Amino acid sequence: MTDETPDIEAVNVAEGFDSFDETWSPRLAAELNGQELKFAKLEDEFVWHHHDDADELFFVVDGELRIELRDRDDVHLDAGEFVVVPRGVEHRPVALPTADVLLFEPAETRNTGNVESERTADVERL
Template identity: 50%
Template sequence: MIDKANLLSKFEQINEYWTPKIIAELNDQYVKLAKLKGEFIWHDHENEDELFYIVKGQLHLKFKDRDDILLSEGEVYVVPAGVEHLPIAEPECWVLLVEPKSTAHTGSIQSERTVQVEDQNWI
């Protein structure tokens, strides 16, 4: 557990896209940082909400059952549990995520993009 962290310096330690890194935990939740670029995969989290806070850049969230959302620096959005979404970041986007510890990176979808929680090392 950390006492305090500088988010910008933590982001500088991240060298991979779409690979969240845990920076804190609270109330059975992880706080994660990730650098995003390009298109991810369609997925949902059946039982967990997922909070996106945009630190740098923009994130386009596409949905199958509602209007798309474009998030810019300083904006936050919670994708409700069970809502299928496709994150797209062009150009690079830095995002802070807050989600239950049980949240699987790509929900029930397993692909080459899936990162297991044990591989989302603390930074």
């Protein structure tokens, strides 16, 4: 092994979530193919928003999450369940009351989508 071939490291999801406390402040866990995998701790309700150019995957690792959708039935997610919210679909995540969630979406996707809010947060590296 040389400096030019650094090790490829596994990421332990539980340790990732244990490494920070802040809610609604996603941490970057991995980058691939122009997409980002983020760890997010959710608590209570978020803001209504949509993403014009991004489908968004929510994978609940711990806790319980309801994703409210403006124009159709809500989606309920327990731990071990995921959903894809297609681009353009207005949605509001509501943690019941908390949820550890893996997000998968294109790089540069803003957490509050089309909305600028006090909840708008830059992504920090894990």
